[in-house]
Amino acid sequence: MGEQFEYSEKVMDHFRNPRNVGQIKDADGIGRVGNPVCGDLMEIQIKVENNILKDVKFKTFGCGSAIATSSMITEMAIGKTLEEALKITRGDVAAELDGLPAIKMHCSNLAADALHAAIKDYMEKKEEKAKIEAEKYDFDVIVVGGGPGGLTTGILCAYRGLKTAVFEASSWGGILSWMCPTKMIENFPGLSERITCKELVDTWVSEAEKLKVELKKERVNEITKDIKVITESGEYRSKIIVLATGSSPSIAGVKGEETYSEKDRGVYYYVANPEKFAGKRVLIVGGGNSAVDAALSITDTADLITIAHRHNELCAAGHKIERLKASDKIKILYDTELVEITGAEKVEKAIMRDLKEDETIQQVVDSVILAVGMTPNTGIFKNIGIEMDEKGYIKTDKTQKTNIDGIYAVGDIASDLALVVVAVAHGAVVAHNAYIELRKPYWR
Template identity: 85%
Template sequence: MEEQFEYSEKVMDHFRNPRNVGQIKDADGTGRVGNPVCGDLMEIQIKVENNILKDVKFKTFGCGSAIATSSMITEMAIGKTLEEALKITRGEVAAELGGLPLIKMHCSNLAADALHAAIKDYMSKKEEKAKLEAEKYDFDVIVVGGGPGGLTTGILCAYRGLKTAIFEASSWGGILSWLCPDKMIENFPGLCEKSTCSDLVNSWMNEAKKLKVEMKKERVNEITPDRKVIAESGEYRGKILVLATGSSPATGGIKGEEKFSKDEKGVYYYVRNPQNFQGKRVVIVGGGNSAADAALSLADTADLITIACRSDELKVAPNKIERLKAIDKVKVLYNTEVVEISGTDKVEKVIMKDLKEDELIQQVVDSVVLAVGLIPNTEIFKKLGLEMDDRGYLKTDKTQKTNIDGIYAVGDIASDLALVVVAVANGATVAHNAYVELRKPYWK
């Protein structure tokens, strides 16, 4: 080192034992600077993970001061955020070394300038990459399914400024529209007994349109792991894909069920229009809220309603039990299983088994409503490689994310607690996390 200058011990140490010398394979950013007066040349490379400088290396051609400042700044920068590293000044580099002769201060200038140049190079590349990546996608978020969970997800994503599309093959509102459009909302805090299911769906639809969510009424035929949706009108890609395909009524596996389940022959899986049961004798198979809802909806139209319940009690909200008891035409047969549905062209009778007495009972009926639960609509996802439990529900973490990166699931396909309020909460969770993942807000 030049003998005419006095250097601190720290400068001498970094000159004789420079830290972090070399190059970084596949560096995220490179900064090169030089001083034409003294001929010093300096190159700094950086590796970035989650906005943190994980590695910094340098190559310097020049005097001992240039080597010492380069070595020093790498130690100062490693572990800092990019924003913190950009604030490292030339004076701070010199101060960390115990000072530099005034004539050598340009060396500290080079070190800080090279680091800042490397960070700016990284940011420029990241911005360009993001721009190119964005051109590959049609939407920030694509939601497959327009039920409570899907509509909520779409609305809240659009509210956060994310370009969003929702695909729905059948009825907007899902189960609320095709199963119980006229039912009063009972288990949604703030809306109980204030609006019908169709009122709620219409409110969601209006909000989605105001926020410019693209509402696509078409079937999705295939989904790929890279978040491509192949629909009837073409192929679409989303940065994030949300699955919200809901559930369908489960079948009962009863002898004769399939024969009479089509063409209005007497077997139904839900009560869409109570007027179709005017004056009829109806057996409802099930022991939960769905069975109770079906019975209550038929109270003004059917002549006789029999609920066949396999257990010794109905697993129903207490207020519904009281309402059922107040209807004379409703009869509940406990510990009873429907084993056969028969008739010529239409349903004419059912054979039931008393599970306690082990006896068969015949009853003349006009219609059978099977309210034996819901099954998740996840068949389309089996080729996708999504993890499911043994009942067909998609496995998700606390953010509703599946095992495939960028794919989330909400509502009845991700929870056996088939409640509107649960699907809505799932949608809010996904919208929040989609925004965080795509926009990287300052507070995360």
């Protein structure tokens, strides 16, 4: 070394065979320190991935001790988290080298200072980049749709510390509010038969407000591939968009349906108010949970209820079918298809087809409820190339991400299960993965 000091074998080894010499292309952080008294100058460059030092390199001009300590601290730092690396002291460096002459201890101090300066540089750049990035966006996450999936996604994203907005054109809670507000929640462990749909929605809205979710009563007219939402009042940019537009009752496509579904003329798709059917003869078309729920909800008000189902058995939950069959007000026509709805100003008759006997059935009715399923609301984003399956549901991966970067989908538009508990689970999955994507925590 040309110096009259006793050095350990480790110091000599790192001086003669220095590790990690050079520079890192596009280094994430650079730290430079110097000692004007002895002329030592150190530069340390770092590469960071997920809060871990993946690479550390140095360039040092100075004495042998300065070179040895620079070499040693790169070996000590690689693989450590930033927090762990910041705890490395001059004493740690000297100890790893089996000691340094007292007069040379400043060299180990320089090495630690250079590493800490590189980490500080990285953090300042990261903070500045995040600040610039944040100014480009109105929100971290925009959720389009305020139904079960949309509201709970908003709540859980906000819980994760993500700036979140939920846009809803109509009623918070979606179909829970406008289709069945007084119905008791079911198929939701812990809540089943304990709370109404409206009460659950009110709870979600209150929780969202407490977590500072921006609840915007605005209709979204367009969604763009560059993660922008266009409403009646303006444009909003976010880093992630979550599609949660839900579903609507399916159109049956029978003759007379369009005519009598307008202006309260007798054709409906669900029962929001059972009193509307008081004293009436009602035909319900369908055999699933929606049809059975509709029938059960009006047994106390309607005069006579007929269910017409195309198949030879109902496909609703077993306990509901038992209640249905126990009612003397309800008649079930299996293997029967609705062909036409007729009448004058209002519905007067339903024409059906017995599929088994191939015979026509005519029945006098006052109202027809078409409970033939739900159709996902995907109209506003069909033009951006989102992949859907043959039934019209959006295709997603296990994180609920669509084929377009930055766009996720939850709830009824991404699953034919049509259960509140599924929509809520989707929201939890999206919030978790949005947090990882945007915040890049060290543990991932």
